[in-house]
Amino acid sequence: MTLRDLINRLLRRQQASGETAKQRLQLVLAHDRSDLNPELLQRMRQEILEVVSRYVEIDVDEGEVSLETEDRVTALVANLPIKRARSLPLIPGLGDSDQSTADPLRRAS
Amino acid sequence: MNATSARTILICSGKGGVGKTTLTANLGIALARQGARTAVIDADFGLRNLDLLLGLENRIVYTAQEVLAGSCRLEQALVKHKQEPNLALLPAGNPRMLDWLKPEDMKTIAAQVGQQSDYVLIDCPAGVEGGFRNAAAAAEEAIVVTTPELSAVRDADRVIGLLNSQGIQPIQLVLNRVRPKMMANQEMLTVQDVTDILALPLLGLVLEDEQVIVSTNRGEPLTLQGHGAGSPAARAYINVARRLCGEDVPLVDPSKERSGLRAKLGRLISKNLF
Numbered sequence: 001m002t003l004r005d006l007i008n009r010l011l012r013r014q015q016a017s018g019e020t021a022k023q024r025l026q027l028v029l030a031h032d033r034s035d036l037n038p039e040l041l042q043r044m045r046q047e048i049l050e051v052v053s054r055y056v057e058i059d060v061d062e063g064e065v066s067l068e069t070e071d072r073v074t075a076l077v078a079n080l081p082i083k084r085a086r087s088l089p090l091i092p093g094l095g096d097s098d099q100s101t102a103d104p105l106r107r108a109s
Numbered sequence: 110m111n112a113t114s115a116r117t118i119l120i121c122s123g124k125g126g127v128g129k130t131t132l133t134a135n136l137g138i139a140l141a142r143q144g145a146r147t148a149v150i151d152a153d154f155g156l157r158n159l160d161l162l163l164g165l166e167n168r169i170v171y172t173a174q175e176v177l178a179g180s181c182r183l184e185q186a187l188v189k190h191k192q193e194p195n196l197a198l199l200p201a202g203n204p205r206m207l208d209w210l211k212p213e214d215m216k217t218i219a220a221q222v223g224q225q226s227d228y229v230l231i232d233c234p235a236g237v238e239g240g241f242r243n244a245a246a247a248a249e250e251a252i253v254v255t256t257p258e259l260s261a262v263r264d265a266d267r268v269i270g271l272l273n274s275q276g277i278q279p280i281q282l283v284l285n286r287v288r289p290k291m292m293a294n295q296e297m298l299t300v301q302d303v304t305d306i307l308a309l310p311l312l313g314l315v316l317e318d319e320q321v322i323v324s325t326n327r328g329e330p331l332t333l334q335g336h337g338a339g340s341p342a343a344r345a346y347i348n349v350a351r352r353l354c355g356e357d358v359p360l361v362d363p364s365k366e367r368s369g370l371r372a373k374l375g376r377l378i379s380k381n382l383f
């Protein structure tokens with residue numbers, strides 16, 4: 001450890017590199033173990049958001065769908081802050097929802 | 110002779126250069142010194158060097174290749190270690206064997222070797238492709254070697270997944286090239302980090318030790334010298350052998366052993382005051 005590293009760590013400006021290594025490893029292993037490529041994960045994330053937002057209004061920017069791993073078990077964890085429930089769920093074929101509002105995500109962007 | 114008594118153990122890692130061959134040589138000698146009939150198989154046909162680490166490179170006449178082809182008997186190919194006659198090496202054949210060698214072939218070889226041994230250690234090539242699969246097919250249990258580095262642990266994880274899916278059991282971990290000071294300073298993945306992440310029982314901890322290089326230069330594994338004379342790595346390899354045989358040898362995390370000035374002062378004060 002150089003003097004500068006030490007000072008940075010004492011001032012909590014920089015995390016110990018061992019801790020950084022651990023966090024990076026946990027993330028990369030969650031992906032390795034699930035054998036999902038980033039593109040598939042992104043698509044799944046998108047679809048999950050779409051399904052959920054038919055029922056409730058969610059905060060799309062704050063929402064997070066990620067892989068976590070512990071004890072060689074990998075879990076898909078979705079953390080989606082709910083703004084409010086929809087009075088009329090946007091389910092195709094249920095009620096008379098307008099086609100243009102059927103996809104709340106597309107509408108939001 | 111008991112045909113089914115041998116424990117056939119794969120020494121593997123995924124990543125190259127983490128210490129598989131060094132462990133195989135030292136563990137082989139240590140087991141042999143404990144009185145177990147031990148055979149080590151060099152399954153790294155592409156980059157063989159178990160013979161060098163054991164100092165047996167000039168005594169090879171036949172290899173696994175001739176045994177498989179039936180052009181020599183197994184006894185003719187096995188090279189006995191002079192100082193430790195309980196240990197025998199089955200040398201790797203020509204790298205061109207990789208073109209046709211199949212998992213079944215490795216099974217055949219290991220079963221033959223196992224008929225006259227208590228322990229069969231298979232030194233696995235790096236990677237997760239054909240060479241690994243051939244070697245793994247012959248094994249019942251495995252020791253995964255890793256260093257406390259990101260890429261080595263990631264590759265170890267991949268290998269553990271493959272071993273699990275082949276039903277290899279138990280799988281135990283040896284953590285090599287441990288630097289206690291860096292770990293204590295959190296400048297390296299710690300023992301706890303690695304065992305938590307890989308979720309394997311820890312069979313041994315081997316410190317970074319210059320004597321490993323010296324012994325490799327000479328072709329004399331550290332464990333030849335026995336426990337008392339040995340360096341830290343030598344003691345670690347001997348302890349791996351003892352644990353493998355079921356002995357309860359406590360594991361001490363060296364990064365948690367308090368050393369250095371502050372700990373010494375602490376001990377001094379507590380000794381004199383209490």
Ligand SMILES: Nc1ncnc2c1ncn2[C@@H]1O[C@H](COP(=O)(O)OP(=O)(O)O)[C@@H](O)[C@H]1O
Binds near residue numbers: 285317322
């Ligand atoms: N505990 C250790 N301390 C210092 N050097 C080591 C240690 N373990 C292995 N090495 C060195 O690392 C290199 C790779 O070891 P090796 O056993 O050939 O790895 P692998 O068979 O996994 O490719 C060798 O040069 C060896 O001397």
Ligand SMILES: [Mg+2]
Binds near residue numbers: 129130
């Ligand atoms: Mg090797």
